[in-house]
Amino acid sequence: xxxxxxxxxxxxxxxxxxxxxxxxxxxxxxxxxxxxxxxxxxxxxxxxxxxxxxxxxxxxxxxxxxxxxxxxxxxxxxxxxxxxxxxxxxxxxxxxxxxxxxxxxxxxxxxxxxxxxxxxxxxxxxxxxxxxxxxxxxxxxxxxxxxxxxxxxxxxxxxxxxxxxxxxxxxxxxxxxxxxxxxxxxxxxxxxxxxxxxxxxxxxxxxxxxxxxxxxxxxxxxxxxxxxxxxxxxxxxxxxxxxxxxxxxxxxxxxxxxxxxxxxxxxxxxxxxxxxxxxxxxxxxxxxxxxxxxxxxxxxxxxxxxxxxxxxxxxxxxxxxxxxxxxxxxxxxxxxxxxxxxxxxxxxxxxxxxxxxxxxxxxxxxxxxxxxxxxxxxxxxxxxxxxxxxxxxxxxxxxxxxxxxxxxxxxxxxxxxxxxxxxxxxxxxxxxxxxxxxxxxxxxxxxxxxxxxxxxxxxxxxxxxxxxxxxxxxxxxxxxxxxxxxxxxxxxxxxxxxxxxxxxxxxxxxxxxxxxxxxxxxxxxxxxxxxxxxxxxxxxxxxxxxxxxxxxxxxxxxxxxxxxxxxxxxxxxxxxxxxxxxxxxxxxxxxxxxxxxxxxxxxxxxxxxxxxxxxxxxxxxxxxxxxxxxxxxxxxxxxxxxxxxxxxxxxxxxxxxxxxxxxxxxxxxxxxxxxxxxxxxxxxxxxxxxxxxxxxxxxxxxxxxxxxxxxxxxxxxxxxxxxxxxxxxxxxxxxxxxxxxxxxxxxxxxxxxxxxxxxxxxxxxxxxxxxxxxxxxxxxxxxxxxxxxxxxxxxxxxxxxxxxxxxxxxxxxxxxxxxxxxxxxxxxxxxxxxxxxxxxxxxxxxxxxxxxxxxxxxxxxxxxxxxxxxxxxxxxxxxxxxxxxxxxxxxxxxxxxxxxxxxxxxxxxxxx
Numbered sequence: 001x002x003x004x005x006x007x008x009x010x011x012x013x014x015x016x017x018x019x020x021x022x023x024x025x026x027x028x029x030x031x032x033x034x035x036x037x038x039x040x041x042x043x044x045x046x047x048x049x050x051x052x053x054x055x056x057x058x059x060x061x062x063x064x065x066x067x068x069x070x071x072x073x074x075x076x077x078x079x080x081x082x083x084x085x086x087x088x089x090x091x092x093x094x095x096x097x098x099x100x101x102x103x104x105x106x107x108x109x110x111x112x113x114x115x116x117x118x119x120x121x122x123x124x125x126x127x128x129x130x131x132x133x134x135x136x137x138x139x140x141x142x143x144x145x146x147x148x149x150x151x152x153x154x155x156x157x158x159x160x161x162x163x164x165x166x167x168x169x170x171x172x173x174x175x176x177x178x179x180x181x182x183x184x185x186x187x188x189x190x191x192x193x194x195x196x197x198x199x200x201x202x203x204x205x206x207x208x209x210x211x212x213x214x215x216x217x218x219x220x221x222x223x224x225x226x227x228x229x230x231x232x233x234x235x236x237x238x239x240x241x242x243x244x245x246x247x248x249x250x251x252x253x254x255x256x257x258x259x260x261x262x263x264x265x266x267x268x269x270x271x272x273x274x275x276x277x278x279x280x281x282x283x284x285x286x287x288x289x290x291x292x293x294x295x296x297x298x299x300x301x302x303x304x305x306x307x308x309x310x311x312x313x314x315x316x317x318x319x320x321x322x323x324x325x326x327x328x329x330x331x332x333x334x335x336x337x338x339x340x341x342x343x344x345x346x347x348x349x350x351x352x353x354x355x356x357x358x359x360x361x362x363x364x365x366x367x368x369x370x371x372x373x374x375x376x377x378x379x380x381x382x383x384x385x386x387x388x389x390x391x392x393x394x395x396x397x398x399x400x401x402x403x404x405x406x407x408x409x410x411x412x413x414x415x416x417x418x419x420x421x422x423x424x425x426x427x428x429x430x431x432x433x434x435x436x437x438x439x440x441x442x443x444x445x446x447x448x449x450x451x452x453x454x455x456x457x458x459x460x461x462x463x464x465x466x467x468x469x470x471x472x473x474x475x476x477x478x479x480x481x482x483x484x485x486x487x488x489x490x491x492x493x494x495x496x497x498x499x500x501x502x503x504x505x506x507x508x509x510x511x512x513x514x515x516x517x518x519x520x521x522x523x524x525x526x527x528x529x530x531x532x533x534x535x536x537x538x539x540x541x542x543x544x545x546x547x548x549x550x551x552x553x554x555x556x557x558x559x560x561x562x563x564x565x566x567x568x569x570x571x572x573x574x575x576x577x578x579x580x581x582x583x584x585x586x587x588x589x590x591x592x593x594x595x596x597x598x599x600x601x602x603x604x605x606x607x608x609x610x611x612x613x614x615x616x617x618x619x620x621x622x623x624x625x626x627x628x629x630x631x632x633x634x635x636x637x638x639x640x641x642x643x644x645x646x647x648x649x650x651x652x653x654x655x656x657x658x659x660x661x662x663x664x665x666x667x668x669x670x671x672x673x674x675x676x677x678x679x680x681x682x683x684x685x686x687x688x689x690x691x692x693x694x695x696x697x698x699x700x701x702x703x704x705x706x707x708x709x710x711x712x713x714x715x716x717x718x719x720x721x722x723x724x725x726x727x728x729x730x731x732x733x734x735x736x737x738x739x740x741x742x743x744x745x746x747x748x749x750x751x752x753x754x755x756x757x758x759x760x761x762x763x764x765x766x767x768x769x770x771x772x773x774x775x776x777x778x779x780x781x782x783x784x785x786x787x788x789x790x791x792x793x794x795x796x797x798x799x800x801x802x803x804x805x806x807x808x809x810x811x812x813x814x815x816x817x818x819x820x821x822x823x824x825x826x827x828x829x830x831x832x833x834x835x836x837x838x839x840x841x842x843x844x845x846x847x848x849x850x851x852x853x854x855x856x857x858x859x860x861x862x863x864x865x866x867x868x869x870x871x872x873x874x875x876x877x878x879x880x881x882x883x884x885x886x887x888x889x890x891x892x893x894x895x896x897x898x899x900x901x902x903x904x905x906x907x908x909x910x911x912x
Contacts, residue, residue: 080891081676081677081678083583083612083672083676084099084101084582085098085099085100086098086101086583087582087585087612087613087672087675088612089121089613089668089671090583090584090612091402091667091668092113092118092400092667093113093401093440094111094112095113095188095191096110096440097110097191098583099191099192099193100193101193102193102194102195103196103199104196104198104199104200105200105202105484106159106167106199106200106202107154107158107159107202108193109152109439109440109483109484110152110153110154110173110440111151111440112129112131112152112175113188114127114393115127116175116185116186116187116188118668118671121395121400121668122667124392124393125179125392126179126180126376126390126392127178128147128148128179128182129151129153129175129177129178130145130146130178131145131146131147131153131173132144132146132175132176133159133171134171134173135167135169137170139174144156144173148436150375150432150433150436150437151175151399152436154440155207155436156205157205158202159195166197166199166201167195168194168195170192171192171193171195172190172192173190173192174188174189174191175187175188176188200482202479202482203478203479204478204479204480206475206478207435207475207478208432213421214428216422216474216475217418217419217420217422217423217428219422220343220346220347221293221343221346222474223340223343223344223415223474224558224561225293229564230293233294233561233564234294234295234296236563236564237249237560237561237564242559242560243522243560243563244522244559249294252287252291253291253295255287256287256290256301259280259283259288260284260288260305262284264281264309265302266302266305266306266308266309266312268312270309270312270316271312271319273316278313278317278320279334281309281313282313282317282334282338283334284306284309285307285345286340286341286344286556287556288303288305288306289301289306289341289345290344292306293344303345304348306341307348307349307350308353310341310342310353310357311349311357313338314338314357314359314360317338317360318363323385324367324385326374326408327368327405327408327412328408331462332411332412332462332463333462333557336411336412336415336462337557338360338361339361339416339418339419339420340556342357342358342361343418354423358420358424361416361419362420362426364413364416365413365417365427365430366385366426368409368410368434369413369430369433370382370387370389370391372409373393373394373396374396374405374410375393375397375406375433376391376392376397377392377394377397378391379391379392395666395667398410398437398441400667406441407463407464408462408463410434410437410464411462411463411464411467411468413430413434414434414435415466415467417431417434417435418471418474438464438467438468438471438483439483459489459521460523461523461558461559462557466558468483468485469530469562470558472530473561481531486531487531487533489527490524490528490531490539491574492579492581494535494536494539494574494579494594494595495577495589495594495605496586497594498595498596498599498603498605498630499542499543499594499595499597499600500542500597500599500600500633500780500781501600501630501780522559524536524539524540524543525537526559526562528540529569530562532567532569533569534569534570534571534572535573537568537569537570537571538571538572539594542597573596575593576593577589577590577591577594577599578681580676580679580681582675582676582679584611584612585610585612585613585624585675585676586607586609586611587607587609587679587686587688587690588605588606588607589605589606589688589733589736590604590605590606591603591736591737601633601781602633603631603632603736604630604632604736604738605630605736606731606733607628608626608627608690608731609623609624609625610625610675610690610691610692610729611674612671612672612673612675613672614662614668614673614674614695615647615662615663615664620647621647622647622648622652622661622663622695623652623654625654625690625692625695626652626653626654627739627741629739629788629852631788631856632854632857633779633780633781633783633786634777634778634780634786634854635780636777636852636854637757638759638831645709645811645820646709647709648710649661649663649710650756650813650818651758651811652756652758653756655692655729655743655745655754655755655848656754656756657721657724657727657745657747657754658751659719659754659814659815659816660697660721660816661696661697662692662695662696663695663697663710663714664695670694672694674690674691674692674694675690675691677689677690677691677728684734684735684898685734685735685736685898686732686733686736687731687732687894688730689728689731689891690728690729691726691727691728692727692729693725693727693728695727696727697719698720698721698722698724699720699722713816713817719816721747723747723749723751724746725747725748726744726745726746726890727743727744727745728744728745728891728892729741729743730892730894732883732894732896734874734883734896734898735879735881738851738852738853738854739852740850740851740852740872740874740883741848741849741850742847742848742849742885742892742894743755743848744892745848746844746845747844748844749844750842750843751843751844752815752838752839752842753838754815754836755838755848756836756837757790757834757837758831758835759775759777759831759833759835760777760831760832761775761776761777761778762805762832762833763775763776764805764832764833766801766802768801771792771796772791772792772801773790773801773803773835774787774789774790775787775788775833779857783857784857785857786854786855786856786857787854787857787861788852788854789854789861789862789864790851790852790853791851792837792848792849793849793850793851793864793869793872794848794869795869798840798841799837799838799839799840800836800837800838800839801835801837802835802836803834803835803836804833804834804835804836805833805834806832807830807832809834810830811830814836815838847869847870847885847887849870849885851864853874853876860876862874862875862876867882867884870884870887871883871885872884879898879899880899881896881899882895883897
């Protein structure tokens, strides 16, 4: 029987969020569902003998179609994925929306590269921008003509026709770059996009209206609650459970009572306090003010003492010079609390106290904007806290790249502005800078991606998320909950960490830190509220033991207030089991949807990374090309290291050339370092392919940042690999049960190519003669271990596969001589196995083809048969699959013959 179906097309264009949530639909003409179709056949045919023959061709070949079996569909080179332009220079902001994209928000979020010439990114030039948009292609009479001081501007109304109806034609925009005197120095390229006919209108223009802002900020209190909703808020917080276990109204009154009993309370001796003891004073003032308001102003709470405490605290804070320090070195949570306390205590402070506290709060915000180079650097150095000097922008400014410390400066600056701009014009003037940042740069993917915990760290309430959440309720008319980043956050982590993930091992970086799972953090409850997304809420509820692990909670920073403004959504399931984002560079797929308990505990899934921006070096890891795998309740792949060297490319499950791996310069000199070539997904398999060529170390320089993790080896000219001409990784996920990885590696001079796989536990059994090995990995749910079968499809005489076993060798590179054991004060845990596969004879053209098959306890092993160096047959459970990669110019051609079978049995369910 000939069963002919069409393969779904690969993805093109971008959505408004510039992410792809790829449909699992796998329909042919006249066949509603392949599964239903096969089920109907099986009723009348006792034994299904047919094969479903699928082919994905990544290189167009006129002769190829004639050689394929009947019924095979071919996707030629014209269907190769086009990377959105918003992925170019992504680590230095890039330009958004993407050229030619179709946007679902009217207007979308806008941002652009800081300098008119990307090569000037490392310069300290100061720029002012004229943001012009036109609906008729003529910039002589633009629709918008906005001058702004930062390279992201989003205080915008919808784009409409003259009669107010949404505009439906092509929209063009560009940036005119100006110097500090507004002299034109250059004009950027013209960008275009269109809007969907049903694009959601998103008016944020009121944020540019000083009267609107003053009307809100001129009333105290206005942060989180105000005179109009105070009574309802009080009832809500005293009668409803708080999201964080152990936190509630009574716990706040206990802490506030404790603070009122301290010897320094409302006393000048506060100025003698140091460190955390001094920061406790602002926390005390804030909590007593909170209890005063929530209790109906009873006599228990010393509200005037709280005002006096805040006044003394402000003086001491300023005397110590903490207002002119990076918030990271002080405490961003305490500095956020400073702003809240000012707002809540404003009616009870004397004019002198208000002036003193405002002076310090203002200094905090101005330093965040002008003093520490996270935005602009004042030159020469500022004296007496008067910011009238000329400005510079260094490379590590918020306008140029995502830097970890700016992520604490932004929320501090924004919350200080929200607290005080009703009384101070300078703070009103600073508000657009910080608020626009929260639109464009509040993005945990953009800077520290590559280590999962970095995303979580930037998702703390004392960083961008806290100020963005506050703005959502502070300016309801702006509907800031529509910012796509909120939904992106939830969807990314849902697929990155399916329900049940509880590993203490960090798969994308430092081992042993135990930052996963992100979903244990109550921030995801906040995210579900803001987005009204029932799928995020369901995943949060199902996360194992989340109530016992809610780190970095600031109850008075918004955690308690959001449920008052946003109703709890009804639980829902994710619509897909697959996530694809070519802009930030992630592909993820699993057998079950991530909110299903089966996804981790009884299913298989993978994560594949190919970031166009590469690594930002300071914190992120050189991990592009890495594949992560989980199966049946176990993390099947280990990666990373302990200490500062965790970011080194040899600690990941990737590829190397002559022992040298991923490394890209800072600032970037190429628009893209890695990119996805194709992504195809349906109910029978997922296929992702990426080009990693330019991510390999091509220049000779040191790596700044934490640990300088590649020094000195990557500074040696002999260790650069500019001769790398083509490195690709292709990942196939047949039946969503196992992986077939094909690596195409080409150079312009003979080289040895390395393939790496790390196993944490000492369970590896090598079969070098067959280029294979097996190992077991511990099941997180105390069942029997999961066994992983790995086999290279190669003539074993051409390749060596070896296990550098033992924790004393886990940081040793046998090809370069690098050995980082003991150099970074690491304490483990360490890898017990680092498996290297490599060609015996240097060549300019090599490939690795590898089958990685995880097997549940008690289940039979697969039979993996090499047909030739490009073809493998995989047999298990009565199914026979044949996978072939045929070299064809730049990109290989993949042909899949997957035997049709029933849906995977759902014989194990683990619930709360």
